Amino acid sequence: MSARLLTGLPVAKKLRADTARNIKELAGTGVVPKLAVVLATDNESTAWYVRSIVRQAAEAAVHCDVVDLGADAGQWQLQEALEALALDHTVHGIILQTPLPAGVDAAVLAALIPVHKDIDGANPESLGRLAAGLPAYAATTAQAAVEVLEHYQVPLAGEHVTVIGRSMVVGKPLAQLLLARDATVTTCHSRTRDLASHTKASSVVVVAAGRAGLLTGADLNEDSVVVDVGTNVDEAGRLIGDVHADSVLPVAKALSPVPGGVGTVTTSLLMLRTSQAALESLVASAQPA
Amino acid sequence: MSARLLTGLPVAKKLRADTARNIKELAGTGVVPKLAVVLATDNESTAWYVRSIVRQAAEAAVHCDVVDLGADAGQWQLQEALEALALDHTVHGIILQTPLPAGVDAAVLAALIPVHKDIDGANPESLGRLAAGLPAYAATTAQAAVEVLEHYQVPLAGEHVTVIGRSMVVGKPLAQLLLARDATVTTCHSRTRDLASHTKASSVVVVAAGRAGLLTGADLNEDSVVVDVGTNVDEAGRLIGDVHADSVLPVAKALSPVPGGVGTVTTSLLMLRTSQAALESLVASAQPA
Numbered sequence: 001m002s003a004r005l006l007t008g009l010p011v012a013k014k015l016r017a018d019t020a021r022n023i024k025e026l027a028g029t030g031v032v033p034k035l036a037v038v039l040a041t042d043n044e045s046t047a048w049y050v051r052s053i054v055r056q057a058a059e060a061a062v063h064c065d066v067v068d069l070g071a072d073a074g075q076w077q078l079q080e081a082l083e084a085l086a087l088d089h090t091v092h093g094i095i096l097q098t099p100l101p102a103g104v105d106a107a108v109l110a111a112l113i114p115v116h117k118d119i120d121g122a123n124p125e126s127l128g129r130l131a132a133g134l135p136a137y138a139a140t141t142a143q144a145a146v147e148v149l150e151h152y153q154v155p156l157a158g159e160h161v162t163v164i165g166r167s168m169v170v171g172k173p174l175a176q177l178l179l180a181r182d183a184t185v186t187t188c189h190s191r192t193r194d195l196a197s198h199t200k201a202s203s204v205v206v207v208a209a210g211r212a213g214l215l216t217g218a219d220l221n222e223d224s225v226v227v228d229v230g231t232n233v234d235e236a237g238r239l240i241g242d243v244h245a246d247s248v249l250p251v252a253k254a255l256s257p258v259p260g261g262v263g264t265v266t267t268s269l270l271m272l273r274t275s276q277a278a279l280e281s282l283v284a285s286a287q288p289a
Numbered sequence: 290m291s292a293r294l295l296t297g298l299p300v301a302k303k304l305r306a307d308t309a310r311n312i313k314e315l316a317g318t319g320v321v322p323k324l325a326v327v328l329a330t331d332n333e334s335t336a337w338y339v340r341s342i343v344r345q346a347a348e349a350a351v352h353c354d355v356v357d358l359g360a361d362a363g364q365w366q367l368q369e370a371l372e373a374l375a376l377d378h379t380v381h382g383i384i385l386q387t388p389l390p391a392g393v394d395a396a397v398l399a400a401l402i403p404v405h406k407d408i409d410g411a412n413p414e415s416l417g418r419l420a421a422g423l424p425a426y427a428a429t430t431a432q433a434a435v436e437v438l439e440h441y442q443v444p445l446a447g448e449h450v451t452v453i454g455r456s457m458v459v460g461k462p463l464a465q466l467l468l469a470r471d472a473t474v475t476t477c478h479s480r481t482r483d484l485a486s487h488t489k490a491s492s493v494v495v496v497a498a499g500r501a502g503l504l505t506g507a508d509l510n511e512d513s514v515v516v517d518v519g520t521n522v523d524e525a526g527r528l529i530g531d532v533h534a535d536s537v538l539p540v541a542k543a544l545s546p547v548p549g550g551v552g553t554v555t556t557s558l559l560m561l562r563t564s565q566a567a568l569e570s571l572v573a574s575a576q577p578a
Contacts, residue, residue: 127417128414132413132457159482179461186476189473191447
């Protein structure tokens with residue numbers, strides 16, 4: 001027996017179709033959805049990721065400005081750039097790309113992104129609003145994991161879901177998204193004792209710990225649905241996840257793999273959200289103040 | 290065998306001593322800690338609670354203004370009152386007392402309380418900041434539960450803690466406080482299947498579901514530490530928790546009871562936070578802008 005693969009491509013395609021529908025709706029309104037990516041690193045894998053955003057924006061007919069401040073940018077430069085983008089009403093979505101230069105306070109910067117433009121879910125206020133059930137964008141990777149689960153109709157309501165990882169970019173927002181879908185959620189992390197006791201008892205396991213090979217077949221049962229959100233690089237320079245695929249595939253019921261899973265969905269989700277934010281800006285400007 | 294009772298009074302006394310120390314530190318600075326309670330209900334138990342806040346504020350030498358807008362107050366009246374208090378630099382802490390009149394948008398109102406004055410942790414932004422590890426006040430009852438656990442030196446790091454309830458006033462902020470203390474956290478709720486499978490496997494169970502008698506001895510093991518955060522009223526009009534005390538007391542290792550547990554701590558915590566916010570306002574005003 002081998003796990004069914006929950007690949008990201010069909011999910012991304014659906015999101016792209018949703019984006020195209022939004023863009024069509026915007027035609028003739030004079031509003032062109034625009035995304036701004038603030039960058040302050042010469043990290044090569046970040047450059048690669050930003051290029052893929054630019055490429056997909058072009059395909060989606062979303063304008064994309066890359067505001068590259070260079071790897072030497074300081075707090076004030078970043079702050080000024082974000083404040084200008086916050087005020088610029090032609091910009092609908094803002095991404096503050098990590099990593100940021102050493103010594104910069106990322107949380108202070110993220111808090112400068114207005115919630116309605118925070119399409120990457122970086123502002124802590126977005127997470128608080130998400131928890132409160134108010135309109136807000138969840139951190140993109142967390143949402144992408146849920147999009148994959150929902151696309152493949154994996155039941156969540158009433159199910160026990162274990163999330164491995166408690167970061168602001170995956171674990172914490174994901175727990176809120178799952179609770180909102182009536183899952184019982186266990187959050188595990190590096191200090192968790194007996195990880196397997198939690199994962200074995202769950203019907204869904206999402207692993208976002210950043211540790212290659214962390215989750216093995218011995219941690220699962222034959223009904224386990226596993227979503228791998230890890231992004232690690234092996235000795236050969238290849239992208240690998242947190243799942244030990246060789247042992248997990250024969251045991252689990254389904255696996256969203258790395259590469260080809262959640263990561264494939266995130267860029268499409270950013271475009272969809274930018275087009276949504278553009279539509280909402282239209283609605284907001286049509287309403288009396 | 291009978292569970293040890295983790296009562297709130299010793300915890301409240303410690304918090305009051307901490308408050309007194311802050312008040313002493315403020316003496317001669319010209320800053321008097323001031324708390325504002327915004328009220329818009331004629332609910333009798335709320336009136337009782339607000340009177341206990343006023344009484345404890347007087348004892349703590351914290352100024353307390355009750356802004357009673359009446360049970361007919363509308364959104365705009367509440368909004369105006371909160372905006373004025375947000376701007377008033379003599380006010381250090383703001384409590385928006387529930388219940389609010391029907392038709393009022395509580396989340397919009399809570400978001401008007403500046404994070405540094407949000408001593409009751411009502412603003413969703415406070416929860417987001419808490420999750421991000423930024424300075425913020427957790428919802429008071431959630432923090433009170435943790436204060437009780439820490440006072441009695443109940444281990445949390447690496448322990449499995451089950452939280453029953455996913456509200457913004459207890460369950461959700463509590464999960465963040467516990468994760469920050471390195472606990473593995475499971476959040477259960479009304480849609481959870483087989484609650485006992487989670488509670489029996491935990492070393493600490495905090496129940497905040499608002500259902501009298503929900504947690505029984507059969508849901509626990511002999512090492513269970515239970516914190517009851519439920520506030521229900523029985524047929525005789527007495528305050529009772531979510532724990533079925535008769536069956537839990539012979540089984541569990543320890544129980545923080547209702548009444549006499551967490552509820553005893555909350556008002557003291559509000560005073561401590563108001564005095565802290567007053568001290569921090571002093572530090573903030575001494576710094577260059």
